Amino acid sequence: MGRLSRAAAASFSAGAHDHGICVAEAMRDAERICAGRGARLTKLRYRVLELVWSSHAPIGAYGLLERLSRERRNATPPTVYRALDFLVAQGLVHRIESLNAFVGCVDPASAHAGQFLICRDCGAAAELHDPRVNRAITRGAAEVGFVAEQRTVEVRGLCPACRAGEGAESHAR
Numbered sequence: 243m244g245r246l247s248r249a250a251a252a253s254f255s256a257g258a259h260d261h262g263i264c265v266a267e268a269m270r271d272a273e274r275i276c277a278g279r280g281a282r283l284t285k286l287r288y289r290v291l292e293l294v295w296s297s298h299a300p301i302g303a304y305g306l307l308e309r310l311s312r313e314r315r316n317a318t319p320p321t322v323y324r325a326l327d328f329l330v331a332q333g334l335v336h337r338i339e340s341l342n343a344f345v346g347c348v349d350p351a352s353a354h355a356g357q358f359l360i361c362r363d364c365g366a367a368a369e370l371h372d373p374r375v376n377r378a379i380t381r382g383a384a385e386v387g388f389v390a391e392q393r394t395v396e397v398r399g400l401c402p403a404c405r406a407g408e409g410a411e412s413h414a415r
């Protein structure tokens with residue numbers, strides 16, 4: 243299992259994996275990538291990234307602001323939005339349009355448009371990036387003379403844990 247599939251599996255096993263490892267790995271990647279690019283990962287940006295990584299469920303800007311303002315009384319919406327802009331621009335965070343929320347990227351070192359499997363029950367999102375999906379979109383778009391600019395795919399459904407939960411409920415009935 244590659245790192246990405248491992249990360250995708252971990253995304254859907256909230257209680258059953260050591261999330262501290264995900265966070266540590268993400269923060270280490272972020273520091274390395276920003277240092278390599280000469281991009282300034284300020285304390286605030288670092289903290290916002292950590293907050294985004296507090297779980298595998300995408301979190302909205304206001305959710306972030308609420309958590310941030312517990313630590314920084316002067317935090318305002320622009321504080322959070324500016325930090326998010328930076329994190330998205332560096333590829334450390336993805337914006338999930340359909341949820342208007344943000345999730346940490348599991349492979350920020352590579353340039354990619356991700357595919358997201360989003361659980362409609364618990365809200366967890368797992369990231370895949372299969373180049374075949376991007377190629378198929380680019381090819382299909384070209385056939386109708388369309389230039390694809392944003393290829394992020396958001397797929398809604400049920401994660402393994404929630405599927406198991408649904409099964410248990412229907413057995414109990």
Ligand SMILES: [Zn+2]
Nearest residue numbers: 252260261264
């Ligand atoms: Zn995790």
Ligand SMILES: [Zn+2]
Nearest residue numbers: 347348349356
């Ligand atoms: Zn990503």
Ligand SMILES: [Zn+2]
Nearest residue numbers: 361364401404
């Ligand atoms: Zn779920």
